[in-house]
Amino acid sequence: MDTNQIIQKIQVSGIRRFDEAITGIADIIKLTVGEPDLPTPEHVKKAGIQAIRDNWTHYSPLMGFGELQTAASQYFHQKYGLTYAPGEVIATVGATEAVATSLLTLLNPGDGVxxxxxxxxxxxxxxxxxxxxxxxxxxxxEGYKLTPAALQRVIAEHANDHLKVLILNYPTNPTGVTYTQAELTALLTVIKQANLYVISDEIYSELTYEQPHTAFATLYPEKTITINGLSKSHAMTGWRLGFIMAPQALINEMKKTHQYLVTSTSSITQAAGIEALTHGLDDGQKMRAVYQARRDYLVKRLSEIGLNYVYPTGAFYIFVQVPNDFNGTSWQFATRLAQEARVAVIPGSSFGAAGEGWFRISYAASQDALRDSMNRLATWRAQTAKL
Ligand SMILES: Cc1ncc(COP(=O)(O)O)c(C=O)c1O
Incomplete structure (x- = not known):
């Protein structure tokens, strides 16, 4: 084939591939995709329906309706103390496009990320x-957190590799860990010395269980690109609404990438987004309470079953160690678990080599599904004492 060679090498993500591979198994409980099972709040749905009725069904300005930019600017200020002007906000097609637009705008060939x-x-x-x-x-x-010492070491090892960007994502998918303000401040010293841009993907910022979320741009406004969105906080994954927030000069460049990738996100979605951001400030907190109860339940059950896990303080994932007595890869383990216990989880290797030996459970699933899956896991584990 003479298609793009980079695309030829890239695969559909391990999350989707594994999910598709096990989807035909009868009566399987899926704890795979990071997809809230809770519905989009009613008032937000109504705003979307009303937008269609009112013929908000044409192109919007490239960066989104001004009303949406203003609503986002105010929402993220109220939530996390961010001080982006409305003109420093681009409404994107989910956080996914925000990641793509940020990277494609910042990077030159050969830059190190x-x-x-x-x-x-x-x-x-x-x-x-x-x-x-x-x-x-x-x-x-290091407990699945970046430390200043590790960052310093890698920067020194790659001194000639045009290091330009550090991607942070916290609360973190797939481990559920998050950072305290003190931890972020300690990292900042190293980041500043190396003059790095930070792309901070904070899509799970509303889902922190032990501490308030610190937005990285409150510490390093000059070189941070903040990514956020409504997919997780307002259970709006299918609407496709995310945000890039960054200093004006960067936004002016990103706007071009965004235009030629997507023009703009859906006008209907933007109307729903305005409602979510102006009248749905507490929506995320209600969902957080639900997820937190599920997290507490899972942690208890996994401990009883005797599995090791990383204690999650955010997002809706828990990262669990493949039992030592299993001889095989995390993909093989997850496949057996799916076939024999009818519980689907994501193999850790889907998240890079560092994830091998672990698997990810998404607890964005109903309490019944969580209970039944843990019962199945416990029975299966007891039966397969030596895997
Ligand atoms: C860390 C992280 N960033 C971005 C996304 C994509 O979000 P969206 O659905 O808004 O594109 C996800 C979705 O799972 C995610 O986990």
């Missing part, structure tokens, strides 16, 4: 599409 791993699956392919180089930083031995 640092990424703490295991990590969400969409960063690496986009870095490659930009002809840049991804430099993973394995955080396994």
């Amino acid at each position: 640092l990424l703490p791993t295991p990590a969400y699956t969409s960063y690496q392919p986009l870095v490659e599409l930009a002809h840049a180089n991804l430099i993973p930083i394995d955080t396994t031995n």
Whole structure:
């Protein structure tokens, strides 16, 4: 084939591939995709329906309706103290497009991009599409958090590799860890020394269980690109609404990438977004309470079953260790678990080499599904004492 060689090498994400592979198994409980099971709040749905009735069904300005930019600017100020002007906000097609637009705008061929791993699956392919180089930083031995010492070490090792961007994602997919303000401030010293841009993907910012969320741009406004959106906080994954927020000069460049990729996100979605951001400030908190109860339940059950896990303080994922007595890869383990226990989880290797030996459970699933899956897992584990 003479199609693009980078695309030829890229695969559909391990999350989707595994999910598709096990989908035909009868009566399987899926704890795979990071898809809230809760509905979009009623008032937000109504705003979307009304938008269609009112013929809000044409192009919007490229960066989104001014009303949406203003609503986003105010919402993120109220929530996290961010001080972006409305003109420094681009409404994107989910956080996914925000990641793509940010990377494609910032990177030149050969630039180095640092990424703490295991990590969400969409960063690496986009870095490659930009002809840049991804430099993973394995955080396994440091509680799955990037430390200043590890960052410093990798920066020194790659002194000649045009290091330009550090991608942060917290609360973190797939491990559910998050950072305290003090931890972020300690990282900032190293980041500033190396003069890095930070792309901070904070799509799970409303889902922190032990501490308030600190937005990275409150510490490093001059070189942070903030990514957020309504997919997780307002259970709006299918609407496709995200945001890029950054200093004006960067936004002016990003606007061009955004235009030629997508023109704008859906006008109907934007109307729903205005409602969510202006009258739905507490929507995310109600959902957080539900997820937190589920997290507490899962942690208890997994401990009883005798599995090791990373204690999650955010998002709706829990990262669990493949039992030591299983001889095989995380993909093989997850496949057996799906076939024999009829519980579907995501193999850790989907999140990079650093995820091997682990698997991810998404607890954005109903309480019944969580209970039944843990019962199945417990029975299966007891039966297969030596795997
Ligand atoms: C860390 C992270 N960033 C971005 C996204 C994509 O979000 P969206 O659905 O808004 O495109 C996800 C979705 O799972 C995610 O986990």
